[in-house]
Amino acid sequence: PRRRAPGDAELEAVAAPDGTELFFCATGRSPLPDWRADFEDVAPAPHDGGPWRVDHLSLAQPWHQFDEAALFHRSVLGLRPQESVDVADPYGLLRSRAVSTDDGAVRIALTVGPAPTDDTAHAQHLALATDDVVAAARRYREAGGPLLPIPANYYDDLAARFEFADGELETYRELGILYDRDAHGTFRHCYTHTVGRVFFELVQRDGGYRGYGAANAPVRLAAQHAVRAFTAG
Secondary structure (H helix, E strand, O other): OOOOOOOOOOOEEEEOOOOOEEEEOOOOOOOOOOHHHHOOOOOOOOOOOOOOEEEEEEEEOOHHHHHHHHHHHHHOOOOEEOOOEEEEEOOEEEEEEEEEOOOOOOEEEEEEOOOOOOOOOOOEEEEEEOOOHHHHHHHHHHOOOOEOOOOHHHHHHHHHHOOOOOOHHHHHHHHOOEEEEOOOOEEEEEEEOOEOOEEEEEEEEEOOOOOOOHHHHHHHHHHHHHHHHHHHO
């Protein structure tokens, strides 16, 4: 049950197959209730290159509801499903399927673990877009936030596959920034440590990059398992 004060906007919601609650908000459509009225109107913060919007959301699905979840997001929300991708996880194959609007304004990545009883890969995460992932990562680290450490051999592989400006790859290595490229542009991203079952991703899309860095997912999963094992030990 949700608590609602007398002056709060009434928002209708439905439940997705995994139990995620989706609220339908009418924004600026009089006389319908506007959720923004629940908050004080203040001047927007200056845009300084830090995270400024949600790039995508990753939702882990129950093993037996993965296909149902893709159907729900397509039929109820009108999101276009992309091809399923199998990602190598240290404990098996992790399956992922993205759904999005045509313009990419809304992106949701649906994932499911290697087996019905596996919950090691079921952390949810929120990806925040930034114009400068290097600056955003430095600011996060300077504020005391731990970034996910990436194995050194990942950057040796990057050096063999792509050309970088002088010092660029060393910066990525220092901050744990991952890199990918497709026919439309480049993708730079890094991750925070997982707290409970949630972690965050900082992403920078340049030139119309359309993916989610799937080529880097096995590296991220292995790094997360290593951190978890070290913490547990």
